[in-house]
Amino acid sequence: MEGAIDAITRDLLTCHEGLDWTVTEFVRVVDARLPPRVFYKHCPELREPVVATPSGIPVHLQLLGSDPQALAANASQAIRLGAIGLDLNFGCPAKTVNRHDGGASLLRDPERVYRAVAAVADAAAGTVPVTAKVRLGFADRRLALACAQAAEAGGAHHLVVHARTRNEGYRPPAHWEWIARIRHRLSIPVIANGDIWTLEEYWKARSLSGCEDVMLGRGMLADPDLARRIRHWQRTGERLPETPWSRRASVLTTYARRQQAHLPDKVIVSLLKQWLNQMRARDTEAAQRFAALRRETRLAPFLAGLQPYAPGRASHDETIEAVPDRAALA
Numbered sequence: 001m002e003g004a005i006d007a008i009t010r011d012l013l014t015c016h017e018g019l020d021w022t023v024t025e026f027v028r029v030v031d032a033r034l035p036p037r038v039f040y041k042h043c044p045e046l047r048e049p050v051v052a053t054p055s056g057i058p059v060h061l062q063l064l065g066s067d068p069q070a071l072a073a074n075a076s077q078a079i080r081l082g083a084i085g086l087d088l089n090f091g092c093p094a095k096t097v098n099r100h101d102g103g104a105s106l107l108r109d110p111e112r113v114y115r116a117v118a119a120v121a122d123a124a125a126g127t128v129p130v131t132a133k134v135r136l137g138f139a140d141r142r143l144a145l146a147c148a149q150a151a152e153a154g155g156a157h158h159l160v161v162h163a164r165t166r167n168e169g170y171r172p173p174a175h176w177e178w179i180a181r182i183r184h185r186l187s188i189p190v191i192a193n194g195d196i197w198t199l200e201e202y203w204k205a206r207s208l209s210g211c212e213d214v215m216l217g218r219g220m221l222a223d224p225d226l227a228r229r230i231r232h233w234q235r236t237g238e239r240l241p242e243t244p245w246s247r248r249a250s251v252l253t254t255y256a257r258r259q260q261a262h263l264p265d266k267v268i269v270s271l272l273k274q275w276l277n278q279m280r281a282r283d284t285e286a287a288q289r290f291a292a293l294r295r296e297t298r299l300a301p302f303l304a305g306l307q308p309y310a311p312g313r314a315s316h317d318e319t320i321e322a323v324p325d326r327a328a329l330a
């Protein structure tokens with residue numbers, strides 16, 4: 001997620017089980033082949049012997065662009081640098097990106113989706129999987145299926161569908177049932193995305209889309225234990241307790257401490273606010289902390305304001321609660 005999930009965040013969010021792979025922020029491709037430093041900036045894991053987070057979760061690199069030749073040249077460059085998977089972004093709704101013919105703007109013409117995917121798949125020549133991420137359309141859903149089929153015909157190994165159109169932005173609801181309509185007509189795996197913030201929403205998204213796999217976005221920032229919660233339930237049928245504030249505060253504090261080696265304190269505070277903002281929608285303590293800290297710009301007081309009020313309560317007790325019926329998803 002651009003501006004939200006970098007290598008440090010990936011590391012923090014994959015240190016517990018749950019995620020199978022991660023995707024970088026998009027590398028913006030216009031017309032030229034980009035220098036290696038751009039790829040290393042977005043994906044420092046390329047410098048490691050295995051392109052994965054320190055916990056061993058693979059990191060795929062995302063490209064965003066519309067010119068097939070430029071995409072192919074940059075795909076080759078990324079593979080030369082060690083990329084192990086290339087994802088193409090056809091979902092970004094940002095006005096500047098769309099004005100310059102990138103992201104979701106290609107969903108107005110399935111042929112262009114096809115050409116972009118095919119060019120990258122040709123460049124990859126089977127050495128690494130090429131995948132695509134789409135929304136249900138630009139202004140409406142009329143081309144949802146055609147775009148998904150175009151990505152498949154172009155050679156996509158799997159397709160992630162964010163169940164909203166570009167014009168729907170991030171507004172709920174996500175139309176998971178539309179993913180089912182696409183999934184029925186494709187032979188490649190389809191992965192459901194959009195508005196999965198809780199275990200219950202994971203069940204609903206899976207039930208309505210019929211997809212075996214989901215992609216988590218903001219929900220992982222809101223609850224850093226979401227993937228772990230889902231995995232735990234898949235394995236045991238048991239529900240983990242709510243993520244305590246102490247755990248959330250610890251993730252935010254570790255994030256800030258690690259970012260201090262790279263970024264000025266003021267920038268770190270605004271990144272922390274962005275993250276806390278995702279947490280506050282679903283967590284009352286995060287909402288209270290956000291309200292108390294929203295005007296703070298200094299890092300030390302900000303971090304002090306995140307600390308649990310009663311340190312004695314901070315132990316990370318993982319008692320298992322009542323067990324839901326596993327058949328709910330069947």
Ligand SMILES: Cc1cc2nc3c(=O)[nH]c(=O)nc-3n(C[C@H](O)[C@H](O)[C@H](O)COP(=O)(O)O)c2cc1C
Nearest residue numbers: 001002004025026133162194195196216217218219
């Ligand atoms: C701040 C922000 C940045 C994002 N950046 C990217 C990106 O670089 N690449 C991408 O494929 N999706 C990006 N997304 C979209 C998310 O990956 C995801 O598809 C969307 O938020 C819906 O899923 P969610 O409700 O689980 O967050 C971004 C979303 C947000 C809110």
